[in-house]
Amino acid sequence: MDKIAVDAMGGDFAPLEIVLGAIEAVREYHIPVVLVGDEERIRDILKKHHEENNPLIEVHHASQVIEMGEHPGMAYRKKKDASVSVGARLVKNGECGALVAPGSTGAAVTAGLLGIGRIKGIERPAILTPIPNEKGGYTYLIDSGASAQPKVETYVQNALLGYIYAQKVAGIAHPKIGLLNIGEESVKGSPLVAEANQVLSSQKVIPFAGNAEGRDVMTGEFDVIVTDGFTGNVVLKFGEGAGKLVAALLKDAVMKGGLRAKLGGLLLKPALKKYMAKRLDYSEYGGAPLLGIRGALLICHGASKARAIKNAIRMARDVCSERLDEVVAETLSKMNLKEQE
Amino acid sequence: MDKIAVDAMGGDFAPLEIVLGAIEAVREYHIPVVLVGDEERIRDILKKHHEENNPLIEVHHASQVIEMGEHPGMAYRKKKDASVSVGARLVKNGECGALVAPGSTGAAVTAGLLGIGRIKGIERPAILTPIPNEKGGYTYLIDSGASAQPKVETYVQNALLGYIYAQKVAGIAHPKIGLLNIGEESVKGSPLVAEANQVLSSQKVIPFAGNAEGRDVMTGEFDVIVTDGFTGNVVLKFGEGAGKLVAALLKDAVMKGGLRAKLGGLLLKPALKKYMAKRLDYSEYGGAPLLGIRGALLICHGASKARAIKNAIRMARDVCSERLDEVVAETLSKMNLKEQE
Numbered sequence: 001m002d003k004i005a006v007d008a009m010g011g012d013f014a015p016l017e018i019v020l021g022a023i024e025a026v027r028e029y030h031i032p033v034v035l036v037g038d039e040e041r042i043r044d045i046l047k048k049h050h051e052e053n054n055p056l057i058e059v060h061h062a063s064q065v066i067e068m069g070e071h072p073g074m075a076y077r078k079k080k081d082a083s084v085s086v087g088a089r090l091v092k093n094g095e096c097g098a099l100v101a102p103g104s105t106g107a108a109v110t111a112g113l114l115g116i117g118r119i120k121g122i123e124r125p126a127i128l129t130p131i132p133n134e135k136g137g138y139t140y141l142i143d144s145g146a147s148a149q150p151k152v153e154t155y156v157q158n159a160l161l162g163y164i165y166a167q168k169v170a171g172i173a174h175p176k177i178g179l180l181n182i183g184e185e186s187v188k189g190s191p192l193v194a195e196a197n198q199v200l201s202s203q204k205v206i207p208f209a210g211n212a213e214g215r216d217v218m219t220g221e222f223d224v225i226v227t228d229g230f231t232g233n234v235v236l237k238f239g240e241g242a243g244k245l246v247a248a249l250l251k252d253a254v255m256k257g258g259l260r261a262k263l264g265g266l267l268l269k270p271a272l273k274k275y276m277a278k279r280l281d282y283s284e285y286g287g288a289p290l291l292g293i294r295g296a297l298l299i300c301h302g303a304s305k306a307r308a309i310k311n312a313i314r315m316a317r318d319v320c321s322e323r324l325d326e327v328v329a330e331t332l333s334k335m336n337l338k339e340q341e
Numbered sequence: 342m343d344k345i346a347v348d349a350m351g352g353d354f355a356p357l358e359i360v361l362g363a364i365e366a367v368r369e370y371h372i373p374v375v376l377v378g379d380e381e382r383i384r385d386i387l388k389k390h391h392e393e394n395n396p397l398i399e400v401h402h403a404s405q406v407i408e409m410g411e412h413p414g415m416a417y418r419k420k421k422d423a424s425v426s427v428g429a430r431l432v433k434n435g436e437c438g439a440l441v442a443p444g445s446t447g448a449a450v451t452a453g454l455l456g457i458g459r460i461k462g463i464e465r466p467a468i469l470t471p472i473p474n475e476k477g478g479y480t481y482l483i484d485s486g487a488s489a490q491p492k493v494e495t496y497v498q499n500a501l502l503g504y505i506y507a508q509k510v511a512g513i514a515h516p517k518i519g520l521l522n523i524g525e526e527s528v529k530g531s532p533l534v535a536e537a538n539q540v541l542s543s544q545k546v547i548p549f550a551g552n553a554e555g556r557d558v559m560t561g562e563f564d565v566i567v568t569d570g571f572t573g574n575v576v577l578k579f580g581e582g583a584g585k586l587v588a589a590l591l592k593d594a595v596m597k598g599g600l601r602a603k604l605g606g607l608l609l610k611p612a613l614k615k616y617m618a619k620r621l622d623y624s625e626y627g628g629a630p631l632l633g634i635r636g637a638l639l640i641c642h643g644a645s646k647a648r649a650i651k652n653a654i655r656m657a658r659d660v661c662s663e664r665l666d667e668v669v670a671e672t673l674s675k676m677n678l679k680e681q682e
Contacts, residue, residue: 230523
């Protein structure tokens with residue numbers, strides 16, 4: 001099994017929660033990991049949890065860290081020994097099959113793009129984010145923030161990447177793929193998206209189900225929703241805000257509704273935690289894969305704790321054991337051949 | 342007081358709920374209305390509610406209706422006697438101060454653009470939608486769907502329209518205005534939005550607070566969030582979908598959580614209705630104004646019932662009694678003068 005590199009210094013709770021998440025992944029799934037970062041601090045945590053001699057856990061020293069506030073591109077170029085860059089190089093040179101990167105999304109995308117490198121024929125990598133839907137599953141939103149300057153081909157490539165992920169990793173044999181637009185009619189929307197609709201409609205490799213609207217991101221009507229990184233990122237962060245608003249309003253109702261509401265809230269709380277909060281919790285799946293690069297990279301939320309990291313490591317293993325990058329490259333060349341016919 | 346034209350044939354519950362909403366607005370706020378549509382059906386409803394002789398209620402016959410599924414532009418051109426078009430003409434010729442239009446957003450925007458006409462200097466009108474925020478108030482998202490082909494000036498004009506609405510109608514003396522982008526740093530995001538940020542930062546008429554992120558739409562950190570109609574519409578519809586998902590998950594938790602959860606849900610229900618559902622219910626404010634046109638137009642949700650229509654009529658009165666269009670025209674000429682200095 002390929003080893004998974006983990007940036008142990010990324011995110012708000014590094015290195016402790018990252019190392020703990022890696023330990024959980026090793027214990028639960030026997031996935032070999034390479035923890036990248038401050039060797040002394042990492043080994044201290046491993047020792048405290050009696051894992052300093054586990055053959056499935058390696059430590060690879062890196063002396064620098066890219067912080068959340070830094071400009072990703074500039075920091076990447078300046079800090080050659082940053083944990084995320086060192087992790088990317090381990091994937092590039094084949095020592096590891098994937099990198100799990102909590103913390104700055106920008107730094108992770110830059111490390112993927114410059115440190116690991118794109119698949120030939122893919123212009124820009126894209127982030128795929130699982131969004132819980134009404135049907136009890138996930139809808140995959142791609143791109144949710146890697147690239148904010150879309151061309152027509154961007155949408156087509158994102159559709160391809162999402163299609164292959166849904167089929168190979170999520171195990172959906174016939175994924176339904178929609179293009180995010182502002183009306184169901186294909187004439188509506190921005191000229192760029194309308195053109196992407198035409199191109200997607202006229203090809204045969206990716207199954208394309210037409211336009212989707214904002215509300216479809218959560219209905220479960222589609223398995224993959226294709227958009228550009230600007231729109232995808234806005235939607236994702238708006239979703240975060242909506243979640244917080246709902247939590248605040250729920251609390252408000254319990255507090256203001258008198259004794260009856262307080263008792264009701266108390267009784268309902270365990271079920272809300274078990275059925276509602278769990279469904280909306282990103283740590284259930286752990287990370288969002290950056291697709292379109294050689295190898296694999298999982299981007300994790302800056303606030304990731306051990307559970308999210310463990311799940312991201314499992315997801316990273318799935319992406320790299322399915323050789324997603326090779327399947328993408330093959331399918332791309334098939335599409336190009338078709339175009340030349 | 343200016344009369345408010347109401348498209349009595351628009352939306353899923355026309356004409357009954359629309360006429361009932363108008364009756365409520367007349368009774369509660371004494372706003373004079375002109376009900377536009379099938380005269381016989383409208384008069385029947387008025388009679389049934391003993392309002393056939395109310396001097397504040399006029400009926401203006403229109404023989405056609407633009408349906409939800411029709412292409413807005415084509416339907417507008419074809420159906421000269423559609424209720425929404427006739428209503429727009431009543432505003433254009435000065436008989437009414439504003440039009441309340443439930444139903445097809447596209448038809449309403451077309452009626453505003455072609456039937457009423459733009460304010461001189463405004464390239465495209467924009468829809469402003471109030472979004473409930475965590476601080477207990479509303480954040481105004483503009484444009485939420487009128488125009489999907491933004492230029493740099495689109496963002497600047499939307500900022501101006503939002504600013505004037507927040508100040509004059511919402512009564513916020515010093516509104517905080519943000520530009521929706523994908524990072525707080527002004528260098529991030531699409532080149533178009535980055536340029537809009539620069540233009541907004543360098544002018545002095547509109548108070549500009551910099552970039553906002555998707556989550557800020559609901560934090561209440563900003564009073565106005567400026568975006569293009571594509572992004573705004575996606576966000577709005579995604580919000581609708583998120584609301585439905587939360588409702589489904591809440592129900593799920595109550596059903597699956599056993600007797601304890603069921604009892605909790607029962608006890609909590611009235612407080613949830615009173616404090617949570619009410620805050621998230623669009624019928625509380627009723628409609629979204631189309632700004633940048635001469636006169637005023639309020640777009641209402643297709644599923645609007647009487648309460649939403651009543652509130653939209655009140656909002657329409659506020660927009661037109663503040664002469665928003667005149668203030669916008671004046672401020673625009675001030676901005677142009679400044680540019681020439």
